[in-house]
Amino acid sequence: MPLHVVVADAIRERIRSGDLAVGAPLPSESELSAQFGASRGPVRQALAQLRNEGLIETSQGRVPTVLGRPLAHSIDDFFSFSAWVQATGRTPGQHTIELAWRVPPAEVAGKLQLAASDRAVVIVRRRSIDGLPAMLERSWYISEVGRRLFDFDPDDGSIFGALIERGVPLDSGTHTIDAVAADPLDAEQLGVPPGSPLLRVERLTTSSAGHVLEYADDRYRTDRAKLAIRNSRSTSAVSRPSVARLAAPVLQEGLPA
Amino acid sequence: MPLHVVVADAIRERIRSGDLAVGAPLPSESELSAQFGASRGPVRQALAQLRNEGLIETSQGRVPTVLGRPLAHSIDDFFSFSAWVQATGRTPGQHTIELAWRVPPAEVAGKLQLAASDRAVVIVRRRSIDGLPAMLERSWYISEVGRRLFDFDPDDGSIFGALIERGVPLDSGTHTIDAVAADPLDAEQLGVPPGSPLLRVERLTTSSAGHVLEYADDRYRTDRAKLAIRNSRSTSAVSRPSVARLAAPVLQEGLPA
DNA sequence: CCGCAGCACTTGTCATGAGAAGTTCAATCG
DNA sequence: CGATTGAACTTCTCATGACAAGTGCTGCGG
Numbered sequence: 232m233p234l235h236v237v238v239a240d241a242i243r244e245r246i247r248s249g250d251l252a253v254g255a256p257l258p259s260e261s262e263l264s265a266q267f268g269a270s271r272g273p274v275r276q277a278l279a280q281l282r283n284e285g286l287i288e289t290s291q292g293r294v295p296t297v298l299g300r301p302l303a304h305s306i307d308d309f310f311s312f313s314a315w316v317q318a319t320g321r322t323p324g325q326h327t328i329e330l331a332w333r334v335p336p337a338e339v340a341g342k343l344q345l346a347a348s349d350r351a352v353v354i355v356r357r358r359s360i361d362g363l364p365a366m367l368e369r370s371w372y373i374s375e376v377g378r379r380l381f382d383f384d385p386d387d388g389s390i391f392g393a394l395i396e397r398g399v400p401l402d403s404g405t406h407t408i409d410a411v412a413a414d415p416l417d418a419e420q421l422g423v424p425p426g427s428p429l430l431r432v433e434r435l436t437t438s439s440a441g442h443v444l445e446y447a448d449d450r451y452r453t454d455r456a457k458l459a460i461r462n463s464r465s466t467s468a469v470s471r472p473s474v475a476r477l478a479a480p481v482l483q484e485g486l487p488a
Numbered sequence: 489m490p491l492h493v494v495v496a497d498a499i500r501e502r503i504r505s506g507d508l509a510v511g512a513p514l515p516s517e518s519e520l521s522a523q524f525g526a527s528r529g530p531v532r533q534a535l536a537q538l539r540n541e542g543l544i545e546t547s548q549g550r551v552p553t554v555l556g557r558p559l560a561h562s563i564d565d566f567f568s569f570s571a572w573v574q575a576t577g578r579t580p581g582q583h584t585i586e587l588a589w590r591v592p593p594a595e596v597a598g599k600l601q602l603a604a605s606d607r608a609v610v611i612v613r614r615r616s617i618d619g620l621p622a623m624l625e626r627s628w629y630i631s632e633v634g635r636r637l638f639d640f641d642p643d644d645g646s647i648f649g650a651l652i653e654r655g656v657p658l659d660s661g662t663h664t665i666d667a668v669a670a671d672p673l674d675a676e677q678l679g680v681p682p683g684s685p686l687l688r689v690e691r692l693t694t695s696s697a698g699h700v701l702e703y704a705d706d707r708y709r710t711d712r713a714k715l716a717i718r719n720s721r722s723t724s725a726v727s728r729p730s731v732a733r734l735a736a737p738v739l740q741e742g743l744p745a
Numbered sequence: 746c747c748g749c750a751g752c753a754c755t756t757g758t759c760a761t762g763a764g765a766a767g768t769t770c771a772a773t774c775g
Numbered sequence: 776c777g778a779t780t781g782a783a784c785t786t787c788t789c790a791t792g793a794c795a796a797g798t799g800c801t802g803c804g805g
Contacts, residue, residue, distance in 0.1 A: 279536070299660075407715070409710035409715075410685035410687040411667075411710070412685045427669070428667035428685035430667040431667075453668070458664070458666075
């Protein structure tokens with residue numbers, strides 16, 4: 232394992248555990264170099280990584296300080312409902328409502344870049360957190376990917392994980408976020424009155440080569456799940472925001488000032 | 489200006505302009521070094537920055553390739569409604585409905601970390617895009633920051649920009665996203681039926697020192713604005729997602745595959 | 746006691762050099 | 776003609792050294 236990863240992991244763990252409190256100063260670069268037996272290069276590489284994750288703040292002449300605790304554990308938390316729920320220490324659940332291979336509506340076909348007569352695999356699942364319905368997922372896969380859904384029981388766990396294991400190159404995703412009123416199916420499955428506001432996340436998953444593999448429409452009960460974004464202007468190198476899903480009861484603990 | 493910034497800007501511009509098309513290979517590190525008269529250090533620093541912005545993809549042994557065009561122009565686009573709308577080539581508008589200094593409700597006081605009897609400055613504004621109402625903003629500032637709101641006309645433009653100019657260290661933000669039903673004020677100001685689903689973004693803005701300066705509750709008409717997130721699992725160094733607001737009619741153009 | 750200069754220390758930037766590890770492609774072997 | 780080997784190329788990793796620029800503290804002078 233590369234040295235700079237070792238250093239970054241160690242510091243990240245010290246922040247996560249609270250050993251390095253929010254606002255506390257980090258050891259200087261030279262101290263870190265000595266501690267890990269590394270030269271300044273890998274240490275600076277590790278600090279750049281942490282700065283980029285929004286965990287620390289650095290500026291010239293001043294020792295780096297801790298900005299906040301980590302939001303998401305890994306990038307997969309954002310792609311996989313199961314991975315996300317498990318990472319927050321809860322139990323994910325899923326109940327398949329429909330699994331079919333058919334011609335999708337025109338708008339879905341457009342997003343999947345299919346011809347009008349091409350079929351796709353659709354799966355509708357109710358996802359729950361600790362047994363409570365939290366999200367209704369309508370997912371369309373291109374046939375080549377979707378046929379693998381018939382190889383295993385979708386009630387078993389993560390489709391994302393199962394597809395990755397089978398070598399499907401799910402890689403990049405574009406998520407579009409808005410709000411919709413619950414339609415009759417949403418209302419019935421999620422246990423809310425029809426017309427209730429739901430948080431909708433539309434996901435377009437592509438391979439590393441850029442081919443569209445999946446289009447999904449996920450609708451969340453906002454009392455059970457939200458999204459969080461943290462970003463900072465200060466960090467000298469333009470930092471990227473940090474995005475995570477949040478389970479409602481974790482909100483306070485999950486969002487340190 | 490630092491060399492690695494010069495290199496990064498130059499490459500970013502070549503990607504933005506289409507000179508380097510999506511999927512095209514970049515020059516190798518040694519070629520870039522020669523072109524800019526720099527050693528490998530700054531060149532690698534620039535490439536790391538671009539990789540982190542999701543613009544390029546690198547892996548060992550292979551020349552970097554272009555992944556996609558930039559989503560957001562700058563980080564400020566996410567903090568400032570005005571900056572965002574202008575960056576998309578539209579005209580932002582604002583109409584102040586209320587500006588007051590009073591004791592906030594308990595929940596707001598809690599988020600601002602105020603004592604029960606402390607006052608704060610509240611401003612309610614309707615924001616529009618090209619004259620069409622798009623968002624209703626309820627913003628609470630701690631008194632020290634909020635009193636500056638009386639120094640200028642909030643209908644003039646960006647409060648964020650004005651506060652930054654006056655030295656207020658608005659720096660980091662945590663955004664929580666969910667959906668709510670339009671209350672009577674939302675409905676009236678945004679021109680939608682009461683109970684319509686709205687996309688809500690709660691924002692907690694803090695100084696670089698970690699003090700809470702602002703709490704805001706922004707509610708968007710989802711037909712006029714959405715959020716987009718793009719992220720990738722592949723990029724060797726853990727890449728950070730890219731977040732942007734989207735004005736509805738820009739959706740197609742704004743989201744290259 | 747206050748203000749300021751100076752020093753020690755910090756991070757930011759850049760150059761050079763070297764080996765490990767992965768990719769690509771062409772020549773060679775079966 | 777297909778499979779394999781190998782060399783040339785690439786990026787990744789790391790070490791060392793140096794200077795610039797910003798911060799914070801100490802001690803001096805007023």
